[in-house]
Amino acid sequence: xxxxxxxxxxxxxxxxxxxxxxxxxxxxxxxxxxxxxxxxxxxxxxxxxxxxxxxxxxxxxxxxxxxxxxxxxxxxxxxxxxxxxxxxxxxxxxxxxxxxxxxxxxxxxxxxxxxxxxxxxxxxxxxxxxxxxxxxxxxxxxxxxxxxxxxxxxxxxxxxxxxxxx
Numbered sequence: 001x002x003x004x005x006x007x008x009x010x011x012x013x014x015x016x017x018x019x020x021x022x023x024x025x026x027x028x029x030x031x032x033x034x035x036x037x038x039x040x041x042x043x044x045x046x047x048x049x050x051x052x053x054x055x056x057x058x059x060x061x062x063x064x065x066x067x068x069x070x071x072x073x074x075x076x077x078x079x080x081x082x083x084x085x086x087x088x089x090x091x092x093x094x095x096x097x098x099x100x101x102x103x104x105x106x107x108x109x110x111x112x113x114x115x116x117x118x119x120x121x122x123x124x125x126x127x128x129x130x131x132x133x134x135x136x137x138x139x140x141x142x143x144x145x146x147x148x149x150x151x152x153x154x155x156x157x158x159x160x161x162x163x164x165x166x
C-alpha cells in the first residue's frame with residue numbers, strides 16, 4: 001500500500017502530543033487499522049478524554065481522519081471523503097501559528113487551519129468545536145472532532161467541546 005503519514009496528534013482539550021512516528025511505524029508494518037488510545041500512545045493528559053487525528057497521503061491524494069479515544073480508525077480511505085483544503089492564513093502579530101487544523105470524523109474531514117488561525121488572530125484563547133464555527137460538516141450524522149497544532153501545543157476535542165489554548 002502507498003500510505004504516507006504526514007502528521008498525527010493525540011490530545012485532550014488542554015494538551016496533547018505528536019504521535020506521527022508511532023503511526024508511521026504502524027503503517028510501515030502494514031497495520032492500517034487500529035484503536036486510537038492509551039494502549040497505542042502515551043497518555044498526554046491522564047484522566048481526561050483524548051482524541052486522535054492524522055493527515056496522510058494515499059496514492060498521492062491528501063486525506064484526514066479523526067476519532068475519539070478508543071475508537072477504531074483506518075488509513076485506507078476506501079469509503080472516505082478526500083480532505084478539503086483551505087488557503088493558509090498568516091498569524092497576527094504575536095499570535096501562534098496554526099500548523100494543523102482538521103475537523104473530521106472517522107470517514108474524512110476538512111482542513112480548518114485557516115479558520116482556527118482567524119479565531120486566534122483576534123486574540124481568542126478558546127476554540128469552540130462545532131460546524132457553525134468550523135464551516136461545512138465533513139460527514140453529516142457522524143461525530144466530528146477537531147485536532148489542532150497551535151504553536152508548540154497539540155489539542156483535540158469533540159463536537160460541542162471547547163479547546164483551551166492557554
